Amino acid sequence: MAAEFDGRAYMSRSFHKFWLKITAVIIGSFGPVFFLGTMIQTTAPARLTLEILGLRSPATTPYAASGMRFLSALTGGFLLGWGVTIWCLSAWVYDQAPEGVRRTVLAGVISWFVLDSAGSIASGAPSNALFNVLVLFLAVGPLWRPAMD
Secondary structure (H helix, E strand, C coil), rough: CCCCCCCCCCCHHHHHHHHHHHHHHHCCCCCCCCCCCCCCHHHHHHHHHHHHHHHCCCCCCCCHHHHHHHHHHHHHHHHHHHHHHHHHHHHHHHHCCCHHHHHHHHHHHHHHHHHHHHHHHCCCCCCHHHHHHHHHHHHHHHHHHCCCC
C-alpha cells in the first residue's frame, strides 16, 4: 500500500479502499466527542474541540445550554453515522462500484466542507474554515483522482 513515485500504488483501488477507511475514522471520530457534549458531566471534550476549532476561550463556549447539548447530540449522531456509512461502503460496495463509491464520498466531503466552512465564517468562527481545509485534504487524500487499475 505504500505510495510509489510513479503513483501506481498510491492510486490503486486497494489504496483507495484503504483510504476510505481513513476517511471514515476521521469523520466518525468526531461523533463520540460531540455525544459527550450532551451531558453536563462530560462536556469537556466537545467544549475543547469547539474552543480549538473556533479559537475561542472557554468563557465563550456555552455548553451548559440545553440547546447546545441537543445540537451536540445531533452532530455526534450524524458524524458517527456518516463515518460508519463510509466504512461500510468501503467494505461492502467498493469492489462492485469503486468509481461510484469514490464519487459519492467526494461529493459528501466537499458538500460538508462548503457548508461547514461558510457557516463557520458566517457565525464568527472563520478559524474553523481553516481547520476544515486540513480535514478536507486528510479525508480526500488520494480519492481526488480515480484509481488506475
